[in-house]
Amino acid sequence: MSIEQQIQSIRNQIAESEHRYHRQGQVKLLAVSKTKPLSAIEQAYHAGQRSFGENYVQEAVDKIQAAAQSSWCQQPLEWHFIGPLQSNKTRLVAEHFDWVQTVDRAKIAQRLNDQRPSHRPALNICIQVNISHEESKSGIDLNQLSTLAELISKLPNLKFRGLMTIGSKGKASEEFPLMQHAFHHLKNDYPELDTLSMGMTDDMPQAIAYGSTLVRIGTAIFGERDYSQQHH
Ligand SMILES: *Cc1c(COP(=O)(O)O)cnc(C)c1O
Numbered sequence: 001m002s003i004e005q006q007i008q009s010i011r012n013q014i015a016e017s018e019h020r021y022h023r024q025g026q027v028k029l030l031a032v033s034k035t036k037p038l039s040a041i042e043q044a045y046h047a048g049q050r051s052f053g054e055n056y057v058q059e060a061v062d063k064i065q066a067a068a069q070s071s072w073c074q075q076p077l078e079w080h081f082i083g084p085l086q087s088n089k090t091r092l093v094a095e096h097f098d099w100v101q102t103v104d105r106a107k108i109a110q111r112l113n114d115q116r117p118s119h120r121p122a123l124n125i126c127i128q129v130n131i132s133h134e135e136s137k138s139g140i141d142l143n144q145l146s147t148l149a150e151l152i153s154k155l156p157n158l159k160f161r162g163l164m165t166i167g168s169k170g171k172a173s174e175e176f177p178l179m180q181h182a183f184h185h186l187k188n189d190y191p192e193l194d195t196l197s198m199g200m201t202d203d204m205p206q207a208i209a210y211g212s213t214l215v216r217i218g219t220a221i222f223g224e225r226d227y228s229q230q231h232h
Contacts, residue, residue: 003043006221007031010204014215017208027208030080030197032218034059035225038066044221045073053101053216055083057092064096082164082216084138091115094123101126101164101197104140109152116157125152126164126197129182131175137166142182146189153190162186162195162213172203176210183211 001009010029018024031044032053041052041063054060060079067073080099085108093100094115103109103125116123127148130139140148145163152160163186165179176198183196199207199215207215218225 003040003221004047007044007047007049010217010220013204014208017205020205021209023208023211026213028214030082030214030216031221032082032200032216033063033222034083034218035227036222038063038070040222041067042070042072045077050075051078051080053080053082053218055081057081057083057085057089061092061096080216087111095120097123099124099126099161102128102138103148103152104128104130104138106148106151109148109155109158113155113157122157122159124161124195125158126162126195127152127160129163129165129179131165131178132168132171134168139165142178145182145186149186149190160190160193162193162197164195164197167198167200167203167207169202172206172210176203176206176212180211 014027014029018027030051030053031049033041034055064079067077079097080101081093081097082101085093085102087107090108090111094112095117100112100123112123127145128139129142130137149160152158163179163183167175179196179198187193195214196212197214197216198212201217201219204215
């Protein structure tokens, strides 16, 4: 299937899960284009896709700039940074992205705030939660959430939008309800929160069942990733 057809198929699957779990119209699709060429993003664009997720800063900035200068890109794209973020890369991310979903410490939040250009709207932020407590994964524990949330909500160049997590294989029915509960609880203090970023190619319906508002889909749209050409 072409990228256009894959996107249509994912949209249908989202609609089916929304219907099944009584969540019609509440789930947005983020197309994860990391390692994929600009031509793949162009094809997704022609299928109506406008929101893209990227993990590697330099690769992403190259694509963001190339898309902005291309003739096919007539409407604004929304770029989400979804990879691990080191403090020496925050400036490029603050300058080029619309969202950062992987904030997991105060220092990164503070730098993104300080480095956000004044001509751009506030940078949308999700806190990444390590719900599985696996050491290999980034993100904070739920017991650290309120402290980081309070800090982010006070930074004027950031807009706190919600939570993000990466589920572990086969653990969706354990982990996703915990995220759903944490998100609802956090909304008592921050009613403006509207984003629970949860669900990838392998666990999308379960994520929608447990309240995801944003699914991050790479493989099911663009095919398997080839890392052999990469230099990170
Ligand atoms: C790569 C990636 C995705 C997409 O994963 P697929 O399994 O290819 O859909 C989603 N979220 C994050 C944080 C990623 O790094």
